[in-house]
Amino acid sequence: MSTNGSVIRCSIDGKEYLAKAGKYINDVARENGVYIPTLCNVIGIHPQGACRICTITVNGRMMTACTTPVAEGMDIKTNTSELQDLRKSIVELMYVEGNHFCPACEKSGNCELQALAYRFQMMVSRFPYTFPKRKIDARNPKLVKNYNRCILCKRCIRAIKDEQGRSYFAFRKRGHKVEVGIDVDLGKFISDEVAQKAMDICPVGALIKKEQAFRIPIGKRKYDKTPIGADVESHHV
Numbered sequence: 001m002s003t004n005g006s007v008i009r010c011s012i013d014g015k016e017y018l019a020k021a022g023k024y025i026n027d028v029a030r031e032n033g034v035y036i037p038t039l040c041n042v043i044g045i046h047p048q049g050a051c052r053i054c055t056i057t058v059n060g061r062m063m064t065a066c067t068t069p070v071a072e073g074m075d076i077k078t079n080t081s082e083l084q085d086l087r088k089s090i091v092e093l094m095y096v097e098g099n100h101f102c103p104a105c106e107k108s109g110n111c112e113l114q115a116l117a118y119r120f121q122m123m124v125s126r127f128p129y130t131f132p133k134r135k136i137d138a139r140n141p142k143l144v145k146n147y148n149r150c151i152l153c154k155r156c157i158r159a160i161k162d163e164q165g166r167s168y169f170a171f172r173k174r175g176h177k178v179e180v181g182i183d184v185d186l187g188k189f190i191s192d193e194v195a196q197k198a199m200d201i202c203p204v205g206a207l208i209k210k211e212q213a214f215r216i217p218i219g220k221r222k223y224d225k226t227p228i229g230a231d232v233e234s235h236h237v
């Protein structure tokens with residue numbers, strides 16, 4: 001059995017790699033130029049395993065790459081047609097579960113969900129659209145929270161905190177009604193800098209900083225220029 005910090009040998013898509021035991025599979029893959037799609041994961045923040053888009057197989061068994069540490073002898077597959085279809089179906093489910101109208105969204109071109117839909121060549125979802133009735137909350141002085149677009153990835157909850165470590169965001173309600181909202185009291189103290197960080201860390205357009213949405217015009221945004229994953233894959237040797 002390997003211990004954290006020791007070096008192990010594993011195989012990713014048939015190629016052998018050395019890696020530090022205990023590192024997450026997603027990080028080892030990314031550092032070696034193998035792109036595994038992620039949505040809820042943020043580099044440097046404790047992983048949550050919320051979205052399942054990073055599903056890979058380890059010795060034939062499905063696992064999430066963002067929460068599974070590498071270990072000696074693992075045979076990891078990241079790119080089978082079954083995995084690709086599973087990931088595509090997760091993106092399709094997210095589209096039908098909320099209201100994601102890309103052409104009208106301020107985050108278009110900077111949205112990871114949209115970029116993944118392009119990557120998986122999604123034309124229309126195989127699942128029926130639900131068109132839920134959800135609110136848009138613009139009470140916060142700096143941020144607009146659009147519940148139609150939130151995919152419950154918890155990135156904002158985990159990453160955007162005040163100096164005492166309190167999150168500006170929190171889960172509310174239960175079951176299928178669960179939602180991530182801005183803490184009404186703490187939220188009053190969000191600075192411009194924190195609001196921008198929150199907008200940037202949101203993978204979709206659920207958090208929009210007021211008066212900033214179209215600062216960079218559509219057509220000139222991150223994924224308008226380079227498809228998602230291309231930066232990782234360009235490091236592949």
Ligand code: FES
Nearest residue numbers: 049051052054066
């Ligand atoms: S990125 Fe791994 S579960 Fe979301």
